[in-house]
Amino acid sequence: DAMVIQNPRYQVTQFGKPVTLSCSQTLNHNVMYWYQQKSSQAPKLLFHYYDKDFNNEADTPDNFQSRRPNTSFCFLDIRSPGLGDAAMYLCATSRVGYEQFFGPGTRLTVL
Amino acid sequence: AQTVTQSQPEMSVQEAETVTLSCTYDTSESNYYLFWYKQPPSRQMILVIRQEAYKQQNATENRFSVNFQKAAKSFSLKISDSQLGDTAMYFCAFTTGGGADGLTFGKGTHLIIQP
Numbered sequence: 001d002a003m004v005i006q007n008p009r010y011q012v013t014q015f016g017k018p019v020t021l022s023c024s025q026t027l028n029h030n031v032m033y034w035y036q037q038k039s040s041q042a043p044k045l046l047f048h049y050y051d052k053d054f055n056n057e058a059d060t061p062d063n064f065q066s067r068r069p070n071t072s073f074c075f076l077d078i079r080s081p082g083l084g085d086a087a088m089y090l091c092a093t094s095r096v097g098y099e100q101f102f103g104p105g106t107r108l109t110v111l
Numbered sequence: 112a113q114t115v116t117q118s119q120p121e122m123s124v125q126e127a128e129t130v131t132l133s134c135t136y137d138t139s140e141s142n143y144y145l146f147w148y149k150q151p152p153s154r155q156m157i158l159v160i161r162q163e164a165y166k167q168q169n170a171t172e173n174r175f176s177v178n179f180q181k182a183a184k185s186f187s188l189k190i191s192d193s194q195l196g197d198t199a200m201y202f203c204a205f206t207t208g209g210g211a212d213g214l215t216f217g218k219g220t221h222l223i224i225q226p
Contacts (some may be wrong), residue, residue: 031211033213033214035213035214041218042216042217042218042219043156043216044216045213045215048211048212048213057213088154090156092156092214094211097144097211099144099158099161101158102148102156102157104153104154107154
């Protein structure tokens with residue numbers, strides 16, 4: 001089945017230790033998104049790629065970076081995680097003008 | 112700035128009843144898309160229904176339907192014959208930019224279906 005896959009599902013890191021979250025898709029969608037969802041809150045867009053074009057939200061901290069090496073894969077890099085970065089990270093994909101399909105999320109714990 | 116407001120933090124109804132979740136939004140754009148997403152305890156975000164702003168007809172998907180009032184900037188979700196599996200957080204969401212921009216979400220409504 002065509003789908004959005006996120007790895008790992010659970011990630012534990014130490015304060016200040018870089019971490020990379022992975023997202024892959026078999027839907028061949030040209031747009032990929034990263035959202036941060038903290039407990040009991042709505043998802044918040046961090047950035048998205050329209051093909052190779054990177055679009056950063058104005059209030060996304062510099063600590064968060066992203067890479068999209070090809071159509072299928074997108075990575076979220078957190079350079080120096082703080083306690084406030086503990087959250088669920090959701091990856092989504094879409095074709096332009098259509099709904100977004102979400103992966104199952106990666107729950108990040110920062111110790 | 113675009114905003115989405117869901118005024119009901121939590122709702123509870125009996126199984127088989129009909130329930131309506133409210134959503135209002137604010138935008139100066141004329142072309143946009145509206146969605147309802149469901150997020151059960153697993154945290155998997157699942158699309159319930161979508162509505163293009165240029166379409167006057169309200170979208171329907173089986174037991175789920177919307178009441179889209181463009182002039183009032185209102186987009187409510189009606190769930191008919193509610194089932195236990197409908198228990199979840201429901202988020203109203205909005206996007207513009209021809210549909211390539213990210214979603215702006217409301218704060219969500221926690222819907223509980225009682226047996």
